[in-house]
Amino acid sequence: MEIYANMYLWRQIDVLREDFPKLAVLLGDEAFYTLGKAFVHVHPSVHHSLSQLGRRLPQYLKEHPGSRPDLSDLAALEWARAEVFEEAAVPTASPSMLREMAAAGDFSCASLELVPALRLLRFDSDVLDVWQQLEDGHPVPAAHRAPSFAVVWRRELEVFHVQVQADEAKALALASAGEPLEVVCAAFEDRGDPVEAAFRAIGSWFAEGWICEPEEETARP
Template sequence: MRLIDWQLAFEAHLTAPTPLVDSHFAATLLGGPTLDVHTGLAIYHNAYLSRLQDVLRHDFSALRYWLGDDEFAALTQAYVRRYPSDHYSLRWLGERFPAFILEHLVAEQSAPLAELARLEWAFTLAFDAPAGGPLTLDDMAQLRPQDWPDLQVTLAPTVQQILCRFNSVAIWRAARDASGLAESQALSRAHICLVWRHDQVCRYRSLEPSEACALAGMVGAGWNFSELCTELAVTYAEGAPLQAVTWLKQWVQDGMLERRAPQ
């Protein structure tokens, strides 16, 4: 057997649903005085699955806290069998976990679970994202008055946006603090939760609808500062510029924005 064929056979054994050994593959191996081939391969098979589940337990600790160890173990075992690790780094193992939850469980159970998984995955993405070049308050202070009307911004690379229809943030916080098991509840009004990294620390914040709309207008629709003030004037009248500056200062202070190059 060529080395590449042996390696592929070993990979097939590790990712198989059961630790049963292919007889042709087993015949290429030698057992030891205290460990036969089939037992040794079963240990490798189980250890491989266990290692992948360890990664998912770390990346989705709130989900594990909510489900309990046994249900989480069953769910992650089904996941790694459905989507075996195909990247050299285990960092990406959980990328498809939220989508898998939606396809694997009934809708009533899967929707809040998948949302919590997306929230937890957002922290992983925010932690690993490149820092970029976020605007600072000093940068803003150096802007000339004539630069403000045309000022455009975009999100820093670390910022993740999650649309929450359930109390996922409260569940995540309860799991982090080990403060008791929060019950899943649908929110009366969905909200945007931002997750980002600033000063090497991951942070999160839920936005009120008006702030979420203003941020979406600037980073999504490409509003400049003048257009932001115009849009806010519908609600805030003469107070629109002050509200625009207040939000902009908060976003910059949080390290969430970069300046968009003029088109």
């Protein structure tokens, strides 16, 4: 029984390592094993699949920051990347749709639907730089507080993430909540040219495949 229990523990830690590869590299094998063992003791798997095992790890690291205060942010980024990879693929709207909406004169009252394979994240640290240094195999800088926002999404079979400004993050959150574009665009009101900034940002959402293709309305008999 002890051998079986140890094998299952190692299996769970291996699953965590697959979902949080950068975190595992940053901590090193021994520290990651210690973290994994402590985590699964507090949050044992309750799902039929171990694929959901790491869902609470970012929050756990926020409550138990350990050696670096940015570990929670790194875990949140990696979990979001793992999640969007598994999300359903849906048809995305053509970039020309934005111009068509503006030309039709119904832009302000229209709303957008974000694709399922997208996450908007807020960080307390410059974790995107940490992730990139790990990706490139470079020494990781010391953690420092730098509140930021990022979008994580999947295009076909590849996962991406990018930092966005606070106003664009606010606009995305409003769009995700189903607010009309008039309200979404108001998030850019502090820019020098808010109209240009709004169209540029929203245009990039279409170009990157963040917007669902609208469903065709069923014709009435």
